Amino acid sequence: MTDANPLRQGLVDERLPEPCTLVIFGASGDLTKRKLVPALYTLAAERLLPSSFCIVGFARKDVSDAAFREEMKAACEKFARHRPLDPNVWDSFAQKLFFQVGDYDEAKSYQALKARLAALDQERGIPGNRVFYLSTPPSTFPVAVRRLGEAGLVDKEKGKPFRRVIIEKPFGTDLSTAQALNAEVLGVLDESSVYRIDHYLGKETVQNLMVLRFANGLFEPLWNNRYVDHVQITGAEALGIEGRGGYFEQAGILRDMVQNHLFQVLAITAMEPPVSTHADDLRDEKVKVLKALRPIPEGRVDEFVVRGQYRAGTVAGRRQVSYQEEPGVVPGSKRETYVALKLFIDNWRWAGVPFYLRSAKAMPKKVTEVALVFREAPLRLFGERARTVGQAPNVLAIRIQPDEGVSLRFGAKVPGNTMEIQPVNMEFRYGTSFGQEPPEAYERLLLDCMLGDQALFTRGDEVEASWRFISRIHQAWESSSADIDTYEAGTWGPAEADRLLLRAGHQWRRP
Amino acid sequence: MSPDVERFTGGHAVGVDVAAIERDLAGLWRKASASGAERSVTRACAWNLVVHATTDAELARAKTLADALVAVVPSRTLVLSQRTNALGPEVEAFVTANCRMMPGGGKLVCTEEITIEARGRGSDHLPSLTRALLVPDIPTAVLWAGVPPHAPLVDELLAVADRLVVDTTHLGSDGLGRIEQLGNKATHKVGDLAWLRTAPRRRVIAGAFDAPVDAGMLYRLKRVSLDCAPDAVASAKLMLGWLGARLSWGTPEAIDDRDAPGWMVPRQQGKVLVDLSPTATTPGIARLAFESDQGERVRITSTDACLTIEGAGPPHTVPHVTLPDEALVVAALGPRGSDRLYQAALHRAVELEDPT
Numbered sequence: 073m074t075d076a077n078p079l080r081q082g083l084v085d086e087r088l089p090e091p092c093t094l095v096i097f098g099a100s101g102d103l104t105k106r107k108l109v110p111a112l113y114t115l116a117a118e119r120l121l122p123s124s125f126c127i128v129g130f131a132r133k134d135v136s137d138a139a140f141r142e143e144m145k146a147a148c149e150k151f152a153r154h155r156p157l158d159p160n161v162w163d164s165f166a167q168k169l170f171f172q173v174g175d176y177d178e179a180k181s182y183q184a185l186k187a188r189l190a191a192l193d194q195e196r197g198i199p200g201n202r203v204f205y206l207s208t209p210p211s212t213f214p215v216a217v218r219r220l221g222e223a224g225l226v227d228k229e230k231g232k233p234f235r236r237v238i239i240e241k242p243f244g245t246d247l248s249t250a251q252a253l254n255a256e257v258l259g260v261l262d263e264s265s266v267y268r269i270d271h272y273l274g275k276e277t278v279q280n281l282m283v284l285r286f287a288n289g290l291f292e293p294l295w296n297n298r299y300v301d302h303v304q305i306t307g308a309e310a311l312g313i314e315g316r317g318g319y320f321e322q323a324g325i326l327r328d329m330v331q332n333h334l335f336q337v338l339a340i341t342a343m344e345p346p347v348s349t350h351a352d353d354l355r356d357e358k359v360k361v362l363k364a365l366r367p368i369p370e371g372r373v374d375e376f377v378v379r380g381q382y383r384a385g386t387v388a389g390r391r392q393v394s395y396q397e398e399p400g401v402v403p404g405s406k407r408e409t410y411v412a413l414k415l416f417i418d419n420w421r422w423a424g425v426p427f428y429l430r431s432a433k434a435m436p437k438k439v440t441e442v443a444l445v446f447r448e449a450p451l452r453l454f455g456e457r458a459r460t461v462g463q464a465p466n467v468l469a470i471r472i473q474p475d476e477g478v479s480l481r482f483g484a485k486v487p488g489n490t491m492e493i494q495p496v497n498m499e500f501r502y503g504t505s506f507g508q509e510p511p512e513a514y515e516r517l518l519l520d521c522m523l524g525d526q527a528l529f530t531r532g533d534e535v536e537a538s539w540r541f542i543s544r545i546h547q548a549w550e551s552s553s554a555d556i557d558t559y560e561a562g563t564w565g566p567a568e569a570d571r572l573l574l575r576a577g578h579q580w581r582r583p
Numbered sequence: 584m585s586p587d588v589e590r591f592t593g594g595h596a597v598g599v600d601v602a603a604i605e606r607d608l609a610g611l612w613r614k615a616s617a618s619g620a621e622r623s624v625t626r627a628c629a630w631n632l633v634v635h636a637t638t639d640a641e642l643a644r645a646k647t648l649a650d651a652l653v654a655v656v657p658s659r660t661l662v663l664s665q666r667t668n669a670l671g672p673e674v675e676a677f678v679t680a681n682c683r684m685m686p687g688g689g690k691l692v693c694t695e696e697i698t699i700e701a702r703g704r705g706s707d708h709l710p711s712l713t714r715a716l717l718v719p720d721i722p723t724a725v726l727w728a729g730v731p732p733h734a735p736l737v738d739e740l741l742a743v744a745d746r747l748v749v750d751t752t753h754l755g756s757d758g759l760g761r762i763e764q765l766g767n768k769a770t771h772k773v774g775d776l777a778w779l780r781t782a783p784r785r786r787v788i789a790g791a792f793d794a795p796v797d798a799g800m801l802y803r804l805k806r807v808s809l810d811c812a813p814d815a816v817a818s819a820k821l822m823l824g825w826l827g828a829r830l831s832w833g834t835p836e837a838i839d840d841r842d843a844p845g846w847m848v849p850r851q852q853g854k855v856l857v858d859l860s861p862t863a864t865t866p867g868i869a870r871l872a873f874e875s876d877q878g879e880r881v882r883i884t885s886t887d888a889c890l891t892i893e894g895a896g897p898p899h900t901v902p903h904v905t906l907p908d909e910a911l912v913v914a915a916l917g918p919r920g921s922d923r924l925y926q927a928a929l930h931r932a933v934e935l936e937d938p939t
Contacts, residue, residue, distance in 0.1 A: 077798035078829045079789035082924040083782075091794055119783055119904060123790035160888060160902030197795035 089522035091124035092201035092234070093189055097176065097216055098208040099129025099140070103240070105147035107271075108207065109169075111514035113148045116165045117158060120519060124197045129171045130185060140171035153512055176212045182223035189225075200233030202226075203521055207240050214256040221260035228262045238267040238521055241332050242323070243530075246546060247539040254532045267521045268535060272333040272440075273528040274513030274520075276502060277476040281340050281442065282349075284470065284478060291468070292345070294446070295421075301465060302426045302578055303341065304443045307334050308435035310387050312561065313409065317400025324408045326379075326542060329431040333440075335362065335538045336530065337472065338427060341442050342417055351526035355534060362537035366416040373548035378557065378569045380410035382434040385561030392434050392561035406549075406556045409433040412569040413545075414576075426576060430569065434561035439583045440472040454491050464495045467581070476510065477501035601715040604676050608695055611680035628694070630658040630916055631723040633713055633740060637665050641728045646698075648726070651909035653681040653694050656916065659718045662698040665706050665736070673705030674712070710739035717743065724748055724774075724916055730758045731765060741771055748915045750776040754817040760933050766926060774915030776908065777818050778925050781868075783904035784883075785825060787890050788871065791881050796895045801830055802851060803875040808858040810870040816861050817932075819868055823857060824932030828924065835934055846935060859935075 080088065094112070096104055115121050129140050145166065148157055172188050174181030193200055204226065206216055217237060220226045226235040239257070244250025257266055272278055285292055294300070307329050313320040320328070339358035346353040368376045384394040395401060395409050410432035417427065446466040467481040479499040486492040502510055520528055557566035564580060573579050634649060636642040642664050649660045679696040697716060701709050717723055722745040731737045731747070741747060749762055766773035792798040807826065811819040826832070833849030835857065844859045853876065863869035865885050872882040881894040889900045906914075914920055 077789060077792045078801055079785070079792055079798075079826075082829065082922070083786060083789060088786075119786050123793050123901075124795075158902060164901055197793075199794055 088120065089122050089519065090201055090234075091122045091196070091198045092203060092522055093126040093128060093192060093198055094203045094205060094518070094522070095128045095130055095172075095185070095189070096205045096207055097130050097212075098206070099171065100131040100133045100135075101207055103207045104129065105144070106151050107512070107514045108205065108518070109144045110148050110150075110152040111512050111518055113157070113162070113165055114153045114512065114515050115519060116168075117152075117154045117161045121168075122522075126168050126170060126192050126196055126198065128185075128188065128192070129169070130174050131171075132173070132175055134173040135171050137170050141166045141169045144169055153509065153515070176208060177215045177219065179219060179222060182219045182225060186223050186225055201235075202233070203236045203238060205238040205240075210240075210242055210245075213239055213253060217257050217260050226261055226265065228260070228265075230262055230264055234265070234524060235261075236265050236267055236521055236524070237261060238269050238517075238529075240269055242327060243268050243332075243535045244539060245322070245327060247536065247543040250535050250539045254536065258532065263532060264526070266532070267517075267526060267529040268531070269517055270332050270336050270530055271513040271517065272336055272472070273530075274515075274517040275472055275476070276510035276516075277470060277472045278337060278340060279528070280476075280478070280502075281337075281470055286345050295444075297421065297423055297425045299446055300425055301445050301447045302428060302576070304445065304581055305334055305337055305341070305427065305429045305441075306443075306581070306583055307337075307429075307431040307440045308438060308583070309431075309433050310435055310438045312382065312387075312392050312434045313395065313398050313401075315399055317398045319400075320398075320409075321400065321402055321405060321407050324411075325431050325433065326408060326411045326545060330411060330413070330429060331538050331542045332530075334429050334431055335541075337440075337442060338415075338429065339534075341444075342422055342427070344421065349527060351529075352531075354527050355531045359531065359534045359537055360419070361417060362534060362541070364417045364419045364422075365541050366418045367541070368544060368548075370548075373545060373552075374554070376414045376572075377545055377548075378410075378412040378566060378572050379408035379549070380432070380557040380559045380566040380569065381405075381407070382409050382432075382561040383558050385434065385563065387434055387562040388437065394561070395433075408549075408556060410557075410559060410565045410569070412565065412572055414572055426578070428573060428578070428580070430565065430580070432559075432565055436562055436564060437583075438474065441469055441583050442472070443467050443469040443581050443583075445578075445581075454493060469581075469583075471583075475501060601712065604678060604697060604716065607678045608680065608697075611678065611695075614680075628657050628659060628718050628721055630656055630721060631717045632656070632658045632660040632726060633723060633744070634660060634662045634726045635665065635740070636662065636728060637667075644728065645726070648908055648912065649696055650681075651907070652912060655909055655913050657694050659716070660694065660696045661713055661716055662696065663709050663713065664698060664700045665709065666700070666702045667706060669702040671700075671702050673702055674708050675700045676712075706736060709736060713740060714743055722746065725771075726912065730754060730761050741765070741768065744771045746774055746916065746921065747771050748774045748776065748912060748920075751817050751821065752777040752780065753814050759817055759820065759929060763926075763929050763933050766921075766929065772921035773925075774920035775821075775925060775929075776911040776915060778821060778928070779911045779914045779920070780906065781818060781822060781825075782914075783906075784868065784890065785822075787892065787901055787903075788883055790901075791883055791892045791894055796881065797879070800873070800875040800877070800879040800881070803853075803877055803879070804830070804850065804855045804873055805853070805876040806856045806858070806872075806874045808860070808870070808872045809868065810860045810863040810865075811868045812863050812866050813861050815867050816859070819859055819861070820932040820935045821928055822868060822871070823859065823935060824928035824930070825924070827931035827934075828927035832931070844935075857935075 096108055098104060112127060145162065149155065170192065172185050174185055189202065192198065204220060206213055208216060226237060244253050285295060339361045342361045343357040346357045381395045385392050396403065396405065412428065412430040415427040415429065448465050464481065464483065469479045471477050477500050479497045481495050481497050483493045484496045486494045517528060557568045559566040564582065570580065634645040636645045645662050649662060652658065677698045681694045681696065699709065699712055723743055724746040725740050725744040726748045747765060751759060751762055762773060792801060809819050809823060827848065830850065832855065835846035835848045838845040838847060843861065846857045848855045848857050868885065870882065870884045874880050884891045885903065888903050890903045891898055891900045
């Protein structure tokens with residue numbers, strides 16, 4: 073219908089989805105309150121939601137529409153990007169919020185949901201377009217998708233009205249479970265209707281990585297093994313596991329951060345230029361990188377992967393108990409809260425260039441960044457002394473969070489009569505260079521899904537390719553009797569991780 | 584000005600010497616660095632903004648706008664105060680550096696403001712001073728209050744400009760025509776704050792024809808009525824121009840025997856009567872009503888900070904978003920600040936200015 077509205081065409085400052093209903097499974101959960109509904113409110117405040125739009129919360133706990141609205145209002149007041157709430161925007165937004173009680177594995181709940189959605193379609197003039205957001209425990213994903221299919225709420229049709237399903241991470245816990253989940257989901261839905269969410273891809277700087285590379289003539293010629301010495305990707309959290317011992321004992325940092333977020337950042341950093349920005353062209357290039365990851369030789373995992381677990385310490389002036397003391401952690405657990413990997417991408421562009429990835433809890437600060445460390449100048453023209461006082465390799469660092477931006481380190485002569493060289497940083501910061509805040513990742517991703525743009529969502533084969541690599545590491549760990557390295561909370565990880573780089577003459581950046 | 588912005592001011596006129604102006608600015612940077620202690624000062628500069636003012640009121644508005652833009656557009660701002668009949672030195676310049684605290688760190692990012700006061704024949708120096716003081720390799724926007732006149736100063740400033748930013752909200756009858764004329768030059772694009780200001784309302788109007796309303800009624804219109812405040816006629820005509828551009832209306836014919844402006848506008852297989860009543864007491868555009876030859880009606884009415892839409896379904900009210908001037912300037916400088924639809928709407932609006 074919107075396509076036929078001539079006044080919609082040419083409105084340059086928006087990408088407006090067609091009228092639709094968004095159903096949130098797990099509406100009483102934390103993600104709904106902290107991220108999803110606040111993101112939707114912000115989209116409403118920025119006039120980016122269609123005029124006919126509904127949000128239906130679906131969960132086991134029975135609450136009225138009015139109570140759900142109150143709960144969501146409190147959440148938006150706390151977490152929405154635009155605060156304080158605009159009463160006019162909220163009043164209008166609240167009228168679009170509904171709640172439907174139901175059990176994820178109970179067929180009749182889906183029939184009730186179907187009837188409710190049909191009634192809302194009728195009442196609100198929504199032509200049957202629906203997005204189902206599975207923000208539920210991963211164990212419920214297969215049954216929820218199956219029940220949606222059985223109830224006729226989703227199918228394999230690609231046409232209109234659209235029916236899309238967003239699936240939160242983790243998508244599987246290893247290669248076999250990811251393959252099984254893919255098979256289950258694709259038995260009910262076409263891949264074009266499946267939106268596997270990785271909120272890192274919604275971050276402005278991750279998208280800017282592509283712009284930096286492919287919209288500038290300067291960087292791409294240097295973006296290869298001829299000029300890049302090595303690449304470091306860091307995803308550090310200052311917090312510990314925050315009482316989520318039960319979850320973390322199952323997951324560990326390798327599953328929680330590396331398989332999804334860091335591998336996505338790695339893929340975008342290393343991929344070839346896509347032929348277009350169309351979702352599949354982009355994802356084709358990302359999956360090629362993941363498939364080109366050199367498998368770690370059997371029995372040599374310790375040469376390429378370091379795992380650690382935090383001891384008690386102090387993080388930014390705050391006392392942090394050790395992992396072993398966290399509630400829900402099995403005594404003597406060897407679950408990793410730190411992991412560092414040395415990877416090689418066996419393709420023409422990156423042959424021989426180490427990619428160092430690290431991710432951890434209880435680090436000195438929260439930071440996610442990609443740093444390309446360039447080869448040094450071929451000749452030390454200014455002598456050994458100039459080098460020792462500050463000549464350092466050029467580094468292009470892309471800061472993903474916080475203080476999103478890009479910095480380039482180069483050497484400059486210190487003013488004076490001597491030839492002293494000092495590294496200086498040329499910085500671009502999003503927060504100060506544009507007069508607008510970057511949107512929250514979930515705002516962008518929810519909007520993209522409603523618009524049918526899958527470019528920032530992961531495809532089934534991508535997920536499987538990353539699990540293929542990660543699962544081998546898990547298998548090696550499971551068969552190993554070696555103790556796990558430890559590190560003091562508030563430091564940059566175990567000494568063994570430093571040695572991982574030192575063996576190649578490299579060292580970790582201190583971001 | 585935002586509380587996290589720190590200002591460093593030279594405090595004395597530095598004459599017309601461009602090198603002296605740059606030196607004075609460099610001095611402010613050193614001053615900012617010294618106060619920043621352990622962290623260096625980083626400069627972010629995305630635009631040269633040239634703001635022109637001829638009266639105290641325009642100068643005050645330009646200064647207020649420049650202050651507001653500190654937080655949102657890293658720039659070198661040249662405020663050109665042109666006083667043809669004033670006494671005093673022909674040209675004086677004052678420099679100010681606005682420094683902003685970075686989130687989570689002590690770093691500062693500065694923007695620079697150079698005010699050049701030209702009196703009498705000093706105005707002749709404004710274009711050359713402007714050219715000399717522009718930061719290289721970044722785009723330049725000229726912000727002009729009112730209608731830029733036919734004058735050498737305008738031509739010379741626009742010759743170095745990538746964008747002309749105007750506000751046609753309160754222009755007189757010939758203003759839109761002059762803006763269209765300036766927009767036809769290949770060197771720069773025109774961003775119109777009035778057009779951007781109506782963007783939220785245009786979205787609401789467009790939304791009024793989304794399902795379940797049959798958007799086909801837009802091609803069966805027999806009458807469009809628009810009520811506006813007396814000082815909002817230019818914006819109203821721009822709105823009607825937008826409708827005409829989107830609905831492929833033909834050239835309007837003025838209806839003479841009426842108190843208020845009105846036109847008969849050809850459409851596919853018929854004509855639309857377009858009324859414009861500039862007597863509303865509500866500011867801006869008060870009401871826009873559509874009626875088709877099959878009796879379908881849609882009406883959008885301004886009430887306080889809301890817009891009420893009456894159409895096929897039950898009436899509903901949505902907030903009417905109003906953006907501050909600095910946000911509009913940011914939008915005008917952005918890639919979407921000047922679009923083809925604006926040019927088409929402006930052309931139609933000019934046709935309403937001077938109907939055949």
